[in-house]
Amino acid sequence: MNLSVRYQESFSRGELLLRSIFGLFYIILPHTFILLFLSIWSSILTFISWWIILFTGSYPESFYEFQVKLLRWSTRLNLRVYNLADGYPAFGLDVQDESFTLDIPYPERLSRGTLLLKSFFGIFYVVFPHGIVLYFRLIWTMILGFLAFWSVLFTGSYPQSWHEFNVGTLRWGLRLNLYMSFMSDQYPPFSGK
Amino acid sequence: MEYHEIEQPNDLTKKEKEDAMGAYLMMFASVGAGLPLPIINLIASIVYFIINKGKSRFVKFHSYQSLLSQFPTTVINAVGVFWAVQIFLLDNYEVTDIFKGYVLMAVVLNLVYFIFSIVGAVKARKGLMYYFIFFGKLSYHYAYAKSPTSEVAKVIQNVPPKL
Numbered sequence: 459m460n461l462s463v464r465y466q467e468s469f470s471r472g473e474l475l476l477r478s479i480f481g482l483f484y485i486i487l488p489h490t491f492i493l494l495f496l497s498i499w500s501s502i503l504t505f506i507s508w509w510i511i512l513f514t515g516s517y518p519e520s521f522y523e524f525q526v527k528l529l530r531w532s533t534r535l536n537l538r539v540y541n542l543a544d545g546y547p548a549f550g551l552d553v554q555d556e557s558f559t560l561d562i563p564y565p566e567r568l569s570r571g572t573l574l575l576k577s578f579f580g581i582f583y584v585v586f587p588h589g590i591v592l593y594f595r596l597i598w599t600m601i602l603g604f605l606a607f608w609s610v611l612f613t614g615s616y617p618q619s620w621h622e623f624n625v626g627t628l629r630w631g632l633r634l635n636l637y638m639s640f641m642s643d644q645y646p647p648f649s650g651k
Numbered sequence: 652m653e654y655h656e657i658e659q660p661n662d663l664t665k666k667e668k669e670d671a672m673g674a675y676l677m678m679f680a681s682v683g684a685g686l687p688l689p690i691i692n693l694i695a696s697i698v699y700f701i702i703n704k705g706k707s708r709f710v711k712f713h714s715y716q717s718l719l720s721q722f723p724t725t726v727i728n729a730v731g732v733f734w735a736v737q738i739f740l741l742d743n744y745e746v747t748d749i750f751k752g753y754v755l756m757a758v759v760l761n762l763v764y765f766i767f768s769i770v771g772a773v774k775a776r777k778g779l780m781y782y783f784i785f786f787g788k789l790s791y792h793y794a795y796a797k798s799p800t801s802e803v804a805k806v807i808q809n810v811p812p813k814l
Contacts (some may be wrong), residue, residue: 498684499695499698501683501684501685502677502679502680502683502684502695503683504683505680505682505683506673506676506677506679506680506683508676509676509679510669510672510673510676514776517665518666518669518670518672518673519665519669520666520669520670520673521669521673
């Protein structure tokens with residue numbers, strides 16, 4: 459999985475204020491409304507895929523493509539919510555966004571053993587350890603995000619190391635999501651890089 | 652009525668076979684969505700059909716067959732759920748022999764539907780056609796019947812003026 463977010467040399471102060479004050483209404487609510495229905499569809503496909511992987515050892519390609527597109531959409535939204543990119547996130551599953559690239563190669567084969575392992579014991583060896591570390595990382599991400607808000611407001615730039623760290627948090631979450639939604643057999647590393 | 656030639660397993664891609672198989676597995680949609688309502692399966696089948704009807708005829712056939720077979724199952728299950736709610740939650744009716752018979756019938760029909768769908772899914776994954784009773788012919792006709800060519804349509808539509 460590869461997530462790279464373009465670092466903007468300068469951010470718009472106007473957009474930052476607009477997003478911070480009215481973002482809930484004109485970005486989060488409309489996108490979340492549609493994403494809610496798509497997430498229900500995604501859950502259905504994930505459930506069906508679980509059985510398909512169990513019997514055939516591969517994730518249906520069309521289902522996989524849909525899941526990747528949905529992840530791209532949610533990433534597009536998250537980048538704006540966390541003020542990591544300017545511009546309004548476009549609606550649609552097939553839309554391209556200049557601010558980031560998210561490539562998730564399709565795995566031809568998936569292990570049935572790993573599928574069962576993560577289904578029954580994933581909460582112990584994936585969710586708990588990653589959840590604990592990510593919890594503290596998320597706190598730090600929120601703090602950096604808050605500080606970055608003021609930095610952008612007064613200087614127009616987002617400190618690059620903070621930007622990388624916060625993108626790393628998103629990347630970590632995505633890897634965890636991929637593993638637990640049976641889209642990858644690669645155990646997520648304890649790193650945002 | 653003329654029909655398009657049916658694809659053979661080797662003519663189909665893995666993706667097409669998987670898409671066709673997925674149609675039958677929409678019977679698990681309500682479990683996947685976490686909403687145990689019969690209508691969810693029907694909605695999922697409709698959505699799946701709409702998404703896939705533009706793909707190959709093979710996928711279109713299986714999606715349509717799965718959707719058609721979903722209708723009676725959904726109606727039977729919905730009536731059963733409604734009846735059960737009236738009896739057990741609202742106390743409007745009592746458990747009668749007719750209700751017991753209906754539940755038994757619903758269980759048997761669901762079992763038949765489940766077996767047919769699983770067999771359909773397995774066949775579709777292998778790139779094979781599988782015809783359900785009644786719905787099979789309808790779906791075949793829908794997916795493979797040749798529509799009148801535009802040339803014929805033009806002849807029918809454009810007629811000389813009445814003199």
